[in-house]
Amino acid sequence: MIYKILKLPKKKQLAMSQFLKIIRKQIKKNNKKFNGNLSLTHNYVTKEKINKIRIASFNSINKHKWQKIIKKLVFDEIKKILGPDLLIQTKLNLSIQMPGDSTSLLPAHSDTWSSDSPFQLNLWIPLTNTYSTNSMFMFSEKESLNLFKKISLDKKIVKIRKPKKKDFINLKFGQLLIFNPGIVHGNVVNQTKHTRVSLNVRVKSIFSPQPDDQNNDRKFGTYYDLFNISNNTEFALNILKSGVLN
Numbered sequence: 648m649i650y651k652i653l654k655l656p657k658k659k660q661l662a663m664s665q666f667l668k669i670i671r672k673q674i675k676k677n678n679k680k681f682n683g684n685l686s687l688t689h690n691y692v693t694k695e696k697i698n699k700i701r702i703a704s705f706n707s708i709n710k711h712k713w714q715k716i717i718k719k720l721v722f723d724e725i726k727k728i729l730g731p732d733l734l735i736q737t738k739l740n741l742s743i744q745m746p747g748d749s750t751s752l753l754p755a756h757s758d759t760w761s762s763d764s765p766f767q768l769n770l771w772i773p774l775t776n777t778y779s780t781n782s783m784f785m786f787s788e789k790e791s792l793n794l795f796k797k798i799s800l801d802k803k804i805v806k807i808r809k810p811k812k813k814d815f816i817n818l819k820f821g822q823l824l825i826f827n828p829g830i831v832h833g834n835v836v837n838q839t840k841h842t843r844v845s846l847n848v849r850v851k852s853i854f855s856p857q858p859d860d861q862n863n864d865r866k867f868g869t870y871y872d873l874f875n876i877s878n879n880t881e882f883a884l885n886i887l888k889s890g891v892l893n
């Protein structure tokens with residue numbers, strides 16, 4: 648599985664209302680007239696103010712027990728792919744892409760180019776409908792791998808094509824995307840009439856290879872927290888801790 652779109656049942660969608668509430672509150676603080684529709688945020692907030700609102704919302708979300716909500720949303724699915732012993736990124740990230748805003752663009756990249764693990768999975772959770780340029784674009788598994796091969800051969804930065812219409816991920820609120828960060832992805836200036844608001848976070852197996860010493864910042868305890876542990880693994884770790892097997 649390289650990527651998968653998951654449709655959340657209504658009950659699970661309700662769990663996301665916590666996040667909506669927090670972001671709406673921050674926008675409302677900035678403009679009392681805000682009607683609560685996140686995809687119309689740009690009608691109430693200027694491009695200059697949006698990052699401040701994003702950071703305030705991010706801080707507020709991360710003060711809550713968001714891991715519990717994420718678990719409710721995707722644990723069953725992630726378990727099928729990576730098993731039950733999981734780490735999760737320490738912070739839940741928030742993106743807000745308003746029409747015409749060029750301040751928060753991420754050109755085509757693979758997260759592995761900035762030291763994330765190819766064994767990891769990224770969760771991308773839109774809080775608005777996403778379509779066309781307000782969404783994220785993703786290249787296919789084949790094209791992404793070909794880019795890796797090309798970079799390895801050329802030993803330099805290769806030219807990456809511009810995204811086409813078909814590369815953008817269409818999602819409705821209540822759907823979310825699970826993808827391997829090896830996939831080349833990014834975003835462009837939002838040329839639609841709707842703001843996109845989305846959350847993202849990374850998960851990986853406890854048993855995935857540890858990052859090398861040059862990438863200490865990607866280690867368990869700094870970049871990752873424990874997300875879930877099975878009884879069997881917990882027992883095994885206690886056996887190791889006893890020292891008898893050393």
Ligand SMILES: [Fe+2]
Nearest residue numbers: 756757758832
């Ligand atoms: Fe990325």
